[in-house]
Amino acid sequence: MGNNIPHSLKEIIKHHKFPHLLLLEASAGSGKTEALAKRYVWFILAEGKVPHNDISNILAITFTKKAAREMKQRILEQLKKLALSKHVAIFEETVEQLGIPPEELQSLAEANVSRVIERYSDFQIQTIDSFMARVARSAALELDLRPDFEITMTYGELQHYSIALMLRQVGSGRSREITAMIDQFLDLLNQLARPNFIWNPELELEKKFSEFLGVESKEIGNLVFEDRRNEIQQCRETISQIYEAVKALPLPKKEKYVEKFDNVLKRGNIGEILRRTYSQHTVPVRKGKGSEDETELYESAEKEWLGLIPVVGRLATFDSLSRCHAYGEVYREFKSMLQSVKLRTGVHHISDISKILNQYLDEAIVPEIYLGLGQRLYHFLIDEFQDTDPVQWASLSPLLYESLAKDGSLFLVGDLKQAIYMFRRADYRIMRGLVQEVKGEISSYQWLPPSVRNSAWVDTLGKNYRSGEVILQYVEEVFKNNLKDVLGKKEFQRDLTGLTDFVQDPTPKMKGKGYARTMRFVKGAKEEDEADTAPERKALLGIINDVLNRGYRHRDIGVLAAKNRELAMIVDWLITANIRASASSSLDIRKRKIISEIIELLKFLESPVDDLAFANFILGDVMARAAASRGIKLDSKELHQMILDKGNTGRGYLYQTFRKHAESNTLWEEYFENLYQKTGYYPLYDLVSMALRAFRIFDNFPEESGSLVKLLEAVNILESKGKNSIQDFLEETADEKTELFNLELPEYADAVRLMTFHKAKGLGFPVVINMIYESRPPSNSTYYDKEGEKIRVHYITKDLAKKSPDLAKIYERRVIDNQIQHLNTLYVMCTRAKWELYNLVILSKENGLLGTLFKERELGQKTEKEKQDEPPLPSPTPVKLKHGTEPDKEWGRDEGWSYTRWVDAKRGEVYHKILETIEFLSGPSGKKMTDIMDRCPAITQTPFDSEQIRSDIESFLSCSEVRGWFEPLPGRTVFREKEYVDKSGNLYRMDRVIIDEDEVTVIDFKTGELKDYSEQLKKYMHVLGEIYPDRKVNGYVAYVDSSRVEEIK
Structure with missing residues (x-):
């Protein structure tokens, strides 16, 4: 095997070992991202040494957008260091590996910094999902996708809509086939659920179909629901x-x-x-x-x-098989509906893309893919390889095989000990199998491409750059000693990910440093009554205060837990104790009180009969501060009494009571009237902007400016997807899984960070406090057994597995996977700390796995840090919403249509029709007027007095000022009912526009009562002034029936 040949980049270049495969087995804190970034930098610097080393020929794949941003930053930082100084660690290493003279290396690095920035679109560091989406877009027609298809991260909306469409066909007078199928399904479902009864089968369908879609999207093959009732x-x-x-x-x-x-x-x-x-x-x-x-x-x-x-x-x-058969026909019908919805809307789930590509891609089609992409890939760098799922690997394989059949390379970095996403169907066995094949531990090949079987190596990153030596010793004691003691027993059958035999050495500066402690708490019946009296709460607050008193900052501390509900409890503890804290789950702006009040306001505007939404808003802080800014003090007792009185009477709606109330009527007119009238006419973004401005929310709550800007950003994103209504927005806010409303915590924010163990993966903190609550893995009796491209669906319990060897194998596989994921998660959380690690273990029983692993222990010495004077945190940036975020048209209260008003309007239309037919008047006006009256349908078909109309028009045109507008002067051009558009896109129709050599005149014909139309004419004059900037613009309002002319200045 190739793993016995020296495989540093220097040796690879020297012996021209292209193609090749190099897999780095890493551990936590060993510098995986640094190694990937360094590899990328060396490749693009090695001109003439590494074939096809242009940035467009290299793809680095990560599994999160944050990791992709970090890797881009690392690559540019390393290039800049090489360009600016010869006295950095990476400089000598680069000279050694690439054999480039130092003076040439600096200029080459500088040129590559410019190249990356100038060709940033070719700088391909992206998530695997982003890359797959890009490939799919390049071959959309071949994949039967719309060219403008959209990608969603959740099945929620697509799934809900598809199920609703399917169930709409159930019932009398509708689809007999689907109705019979659903009836049979419900009978089978309730038989299986006995003695319970499924009251709402739609929820059960949504839950199970979401699970089924998740399995199919990550596995090669399709679900099979087998009916074995005959065999039974x-x-x-x-x-x-x-x-x-x-x-x-x-x-x-x-x-x-x-x-x-x-x-x-x-x-x-x-x-x-x-x-x-x-x-x-x-x-x-x-x-x-x-x-x-x-x-x-x-x-x-x-x-x-x-x-x-x-x-x-x-x-x-x-x-076991037949219990799941009830879902089969219904699921197939649902998938048919789902496919129709996808094609109709052009929206596809991100997992669909990999699945579609997997069915489409093979090595023969790869050149066409590269043609669509506009570039060819030769070198692949893949991070977090242990988290790859089977469909992702199968989709990438044709591209990898094609590059490795030429002068390409594949660089993989992973850590089996950090495989913690198996609940998302990530499969650590892909990496484990590849490692065994490269090392020659197994004779058959499933993962290793044939072209690199003699040039494939596995290497290890053995240094830890994150943690002090004492913390590394503690981690080894937990896993290499305590866990190894139970190896082969019920708690830990086999070590499949290397938790008991890894090796990590500290860097010289971290030797002898660090502190680690385990504190154990056994739950008792009396201790479960109140979370606030829990002993771990007292211990946690004591640790944080001790750490802060020794010079650490709040943001130096990370508190980790397994579940969001545990974090929510801990956040409450810290805030109650006046400790600044921020949890990843609390960065959802929907949980901010001000944002929730704005959502209540929008609920009311969408449905004014929603008394609860209106009550929540008027009793909130937004209303109180808005009123206070106008010098009005709201009496909450009076508001509560108003709400109670309205509830007791049961008549009308709360907003009507509020509007009629003597003291609150002013508030209605000041704040609500305008919004109430314009709802349904204005786009969502404009309406939200109006609300923020009307209630002066940015001025009254400057500390919430980040959340408010994020709210506007979320609205803008929804509008870009065609979701323009309040209802669309409210549906999005009700989706718990959406990440649209999540804020990113700025680095300078000085608060204790709280996050789940999974979210903490890849991160490090000077001080880490792990809150480890003993719990069982989530129960799910639905199991999957893959055979070829068939994925059989089983119902299995522990007792059922004991009856069948086949079921026992399927059951045991999940038990092992859950065990591996649990232990790997414990490893991840123990390896986040740099200087101090505290594990607070809350046990339900002392002799369980957690009790075996985490014994009461204290290692190392705490350190004192010099307190540094920190620069003051930046104040919230004042945000002012400019006027102009709403349409220019004023929407005042409509005065209502009376019969008289209707008659005047119709008569005015007749006058306009007549005047529209006249370009110029020549000769005696009477003769010309006779011809006009005889030919004009507007006058011959009018129900009004034609003689009166004739008389009014003649009198109007006889005025000296008016007659001048109808004279045929040299160079004059006349437009009638001419439409103009201003620079903002607003459309104006002008009755008569006269273009002369040195001036422009606009006339607006009116009838009826004299009113102030000056603002309207000024807008017309402004538009014409921009179109004809070298000419004077005149404006007139002319009342036809009274022969009155008013000049507008």
Whole structure:
């Protein structure tokens, strides 16, 4: 194998070992990201030494956007260091590996910094999902995708819509096939759920279908729901026959047992049959008196009875499959609906993309993919390799195989001990299998490409750059000693990820440094009553205060726990104790009081009959401070009384009571009236901006400016997806899984960081406090067994697995996976600390796995840090919403349409139609007017007095000022009912525009009462002034029926 050949980049270049594969087995804190960044930098610097080393030919894949940003930053930092100084550690190492003279290396690094910045779009450091989406877009037509398809991160909306469409076809007068299918499904579902009853099957469907989609998206193949009811019946008959045969033997019966088993067979309940024990002790007959004949008969009976064991095993397997068959037809119909919805909306889940590509990609099609991408990839660098799932690996494989068949390379970095995403179907076995194949530990090949079987190596990153030596010793004691002691026992059958044999050495500056302590608390019945009296709370607060008193800052401390609900409890503890804290879950702006009040306001605007939403808003801080800014003091008691009185009367709606109330009427007109009228007319972003400005929320809550800007950003993102209504926004706020409303905590924020163990992966803190609560893995009786491209769905319990060897294998696999994930998570949380590590272990029993691993222990010495004067934290940036974020048109209260107003409007339309037909007047106006009146349909078909209209028009055109607008002067151009658009896109239709050589005149014809139309004419004049900047613009309002002309200045 190639792993015996020197494989540093220097040796690879010297012996031109391209293609090749290098896999780095890492541990926590060993510099995985640094190694990847360094590899990338060396490749792009090695001109003429590494083939195809242009940045467009190299792809680095990470598993989170944050990791991608960090890697880009590291690469640019390393290039800048090389360009600016010869006295950095990486400089000598780069000279050694690439054989480039120092003076050339600096200029080369500087040129590459410029190259990366100038061609940033070719700087390909991205998540695997982003890359797959990019490949899919380049081949959208071949994949039967719309060119403008969108990607969603959650199935929620697509799934909910598809299920709703399917269920809409259920019922009388609708689809008979689907109605019958759903009826059968509900019968089967309730049979399986006995003695419980499924009251809301739609929720059950959504839950299970979400799980099924998640499995199919991460595994190669499709779910298979097998109906084994015929086989179940055959097994029942066989059991009955054997039982009756044994019972018929001339031997004494075990009367009670026989009676019970007779009833079991009579009821035919599979669960009861499987719960029975089939062994030498449960043979339904006795040995008798011990004669030779009776002994032979009994041995025969015992043999027959024990022959039931394999039959019962098959029955258990068939029952396991058939219990899930109820979902089969419904799931297939749902997937058909889901596919239709995807095609119609052009929205696809991110996991669909990899699945589609996996079915489409092979090595023969790769050149076409590169043609679509506009570039060819030769070198792949993959981070967190242990978290790759089967579909991702299968989708990447054709690209990897193609590059490794030429002068390409594959650089993989992973740590099996940090495989903690198996609940997302990530499969550590891919990395483990590849390591074994490269090392020659197994003779067959599943993962290693043939082209690099003689140039593939596994290397180890053995240094720890994060933690002090004492912390490393503590971690080794927990896993290499305590865990190793239970190896092979029930708690820990096999070490499949290297938790008991890893090696890590500290850096010289970290030798002898660090502090670690384990504190154990055993839950007692009395201690569970109140979380605030829990002993771990007192210990946690004591540790944090001690750490702060020794010079550490709040942001130096990380508090980690397994679940968000545990973090929520801990956040409350810290805030109550006046300790600044921020949890990843608390960075959701929807949990901010001010944002929740704005959401209540939008609920009211969407549905004014929602009294609860209106009450929540007027009783909140936004309303109180807005009123106070106007010098109005809101009396909360009076508001509460108003709400109670309205509730007692039961008449009308709360907002109507508020609007009519003498003291609150002013508030309604000041704050609500404008918003209330414009809801439904304005886009969502404009409406939210108006609300923020109306209630002066940015001014009154400057400390919330970050959350408010994030709210506007979220609205803008939704609008870009075509979700423009308040209802769309409210549906998004109700989605618990969406990350649209999450803020990123700025680095300078001085607060204790709280996050889950999973979120902490890849991060480090000077001080880490782990809150380790003993809990069971989540229970789920649905299991999956893959055979080829079939993924069979089983219902398995622990007792059922004992009846069938086949089910036992499937069950044991998940047990092992849960065990590995749990232990790996413990390893991850123990390796986040730099100087001090505290493990607070809350046990339900002392002799469990956690009790074995974490014994009371204290190692090392705490350190004092010099308190540094920190620069003051930046004040919130004042945010002012400019006017102009809403349409220019004013929407005042409509005065209402009376009959008189309607008649005046219709008469005005007639006057406009007549004047629109006149370009110029020549000769006596009367003669011209006669021709106009005779030909104009507006006058011949009018229900009004035509003679009165004739008289009004003649009088109007006889005015000297008016007549001048209709004279045919040299160079004059006249536009009638001309439409103009201003620079903001607003459309204006002007009655008459006269373009002369040195001036422009706009006339607006009116009828009826004299009103102030100056603002309207000024807008017209402003638009014309921008179009004709070298000419004077005149504006007039002309009342046709009264022959009055008003000039607008």
